[in-house]
Amino acid sequence: MTAEPRAQPRIPGAPRDLDPRLLRAFLAVSEELHFTRAAARLYVAQQALSRDVRRLERELGADLFVRTTRQVTLTGEGERLLPYARRVIEAQDDLTAAFARGTGSGGAARPLLVDLNSPGLTCGRVLERARELVPECELMARFESGLTGAAAEILAGRLDVSFGRYAGLEPAVRARLAHQPVRYEPMAVLLPLGHPLAELDAVPLGALAGESVYAGAGNPRTLEWTDLAHRLFEGRGIEVAAPAPLAVGTEEFGRIMAKNRTPVLTVVDFPAMPEAVLRPLIDPVPLSPVSLVWRKGLAHPGVDALRAAAAELAAAEGWLRRPEDGWVPATDALIMMSLE
Numbered sequence: 001m002t003a004e005p006r007a008q009p010r011i012p013g014a015p016r017d018l019d020p021r022l023l024r025a026f027l028a029v030s031e032e033l034h035f036t037r038a039a040a041r042l043y044v045a046q047q048a049l050s051r052d053v054r055r056l057e058r059e060l061g062a063d064l065f066v067r068t069t070r071q072v073t074l075t076g077e078g079e080r081l082l083p084y085a086r087r088v089i090e091a092q093d094d095l096t097a098a099f100a101r102g103t104g105s106g107g108a109a110r111p112l113l114v115d116l117n118s119p120g121l122t123c124g125r126v127l128e129r130a131r132e133l134v135p136e137c138e139l140m141a142r143f144e145s146g147l148t149g150a151a152a153e154i155l156a157g158r159l160d161v162s163f164g165r166y167a168g169l170e171p172a173v174r175a176r177l178a179h180q181p182v183r184y185e186p187m188a189v190l191l192p193l194g195h196p197l198a199e200l201d202a203v204p205l206g207a208l209a210g211e212s213v214y215a216g217a218g219n220p221r222t223l224e225w226t227d228l229a230h231r232l233f234e235g236r237g238i239e240v241a242a243p244a245p246l247a248v249g250t251e252e253f254g255r256i257m258a259k260n261r262t263p264v265l266t267v268v269d270f271p272a273m274p275e276a277v278l279r280p281l282i283d284p285v286p287l288s289p290v291s292l293v294w295r296k297g298l299a300h301p302g303v304d305a306l307r308a309a310a311a312e313l314a315a316a317e318g319w320l321r322r323p324e325d326g327w328v329p330a331t332d333a334l335i336m337m338s339l340e
Contacts, residue, residue, distance in 0.1 A: 018059065020092050023085040025052035026064060030082055031172050033072045040220045041152050090176060093155065093295065111138040112302035115150040115162035118143060121269050122183050122290055122319070123163035129309035130302065137302045147293065149221025151177060154295050161306060166291040167332040168224025178296045181336045182310045183319035184287040184328060187232075188280045189213065190264040190273060197263075197279065204283040208263070209237035215265040218243020229265050231329050232286050284327040289336050 028038035029049070039046040057064050064078035074082070116123045124141075131139050144150040147164025151173050154162060166179040189208065191198045197207055215229030216222035217240050229240050241262050267288050268280050292310050294303055314320050320336075322328065328336075 018056070018088075020089060022052050022056040022059070023088055025049050026056055026078075026081065027085050027089060029053060029065065029072065030074055030078060030085075031170065033074075035072065037220065042156070086172075093157070093176065093297070109137050109301050111140050112300055113142055113158075113160045114139050114302075114306070115142045115144040115153070115159055117145055117147070117150070117163060118271070121163075121267065122185055123292075126163070126182065126292070126306060126310045126313060129313060130305040133308060134301050134305040137305065139302050139305075144221065146216070146219065146222030146225065148223040151293065154293070160298060160300070161292065161294045161303060163290055163292055165224040165228055165289055165332065166293055167289060167329070167335040168227050176296055177293055178298075179291040179293045179335075180307050180310060181289070181291050181320060182314060183290045184322050184326065184336070185290050185319075186268045186280055187286040187288050188266050188268045188270065188278050190266050190270065190276050190278050192261045192263075193275050193277065195261065195263065198277045200279060202282045203279045205232075205236060205238075205281055205286065206283065208233075211263055212239040212241045213263045213265050214241040214244065217241060225265075228288065228329070228332075232265075232327070282325075284325045285323050287322065287326045287328045289328055289332045291336070 024042065025038070025044075028042050029035060032038040032041065035046055035049060039049040042049065053064065060077070060081070062077040062081075063075050064081060066073045066075055114123075114127055116127060127139060127141060131137075142159060144153060144159065144162065147162055147166070148169065150159060150162035150164065151169055153159035155173070155176055163182065166174065166177070169177070189197075189203050191203075197203050200207075213229070213233070216226045219226070226240065232238075233240060266278070268278070270278055272278070292306055322333075
């Protein structure tokens with residue numbers, strides 16, 4: 001006769017099952033140390049996030065954060081929970097990628113959701129070529145407008161792939177993502193018609209001294225781009241323009257530009273805008289490092305095709321060759337030399 005397996009004793013007071021959503025809420029707050037930013041990152045209301053954190057504290061029987069009107073800090077128990085929470089969420093993400101996200105019914109590859117940030121850029125060409133390589137796969141475009149926002153969507157399982165400045169993401173986020181360098185994309189400035197610099201064929205960076213240039217400040221989805229602008233403008237007398245409401249669509253973007261007459265930092269492949277001219281930046285040539293980014297553990301023929309397409313185009317067009325007078329932050333250059 002075979003003995004029945006004995007049930008494992010349960011630690012008094014310990015929860016039998018923890019909802020992974022509560023751990024995601026805890027991780028977001030522990031990394032942001034700010035409930036409003038953490039809620040924006042998870043795309044939930046701040047009250048719902050606070051409710052989840054309080055529920056987790058009740059279930060664990062421990063205070064995880066010290067909250068004051070000025071700051072949020074982790075308690076000792078919060079610090080103790082942090083590595084366990086990360087391992088649980090990473091394991092859940094691995095499970096999701098291995099089973100739920102890889103195939104659809106009948107074993108066929110499910111549609112791959114690919115974020116292009118904005119229409120008409122480098123990433124659009126990579127997607128077009130990838131579709132040619134795997135015509136049997138459905139690669140569906142999305143437009144999340146910023147790698148910071150897209151990375152949160154990838155880790156939440158609502159998006160598969162994106163493009164952008166991988167080095168601009170938080171280290172804890174990068175640890176859960178893979179990337180492949182695609183291009184050092186030359187940067188440009190979008191100028192309203194009639195601006196004194198609009199007559200130039202190319203704008204020396206020094207000519208922007210004294211200007212206030214829009215670079216997405218205040219948009220939580222494009223933090224990596226705003227950070228790149230701050231690094232570029234530092235010591236050059238150029239200011240990052242104050243936060244402004246996000247203009248959605250070409251027509252609205254053009255209307256706001258014509259009204260505010262604020263130059264906009266962008267890249268040379270940015271689509272044409274009404275009442276504005278695009279001018280490349282020179283002396284030095286600032287470069288926006290673009291990587292293909294996906295969640296670690298994701299296996300899909302569409303990801304393989306995107307990686308192949310990116311490598312093919314980069315080799316054919318010299319996308320990863322830096323010009324002699326090119327500028328890129330040192331940390332970005334190191335990360336762009338690494339392959340996942």
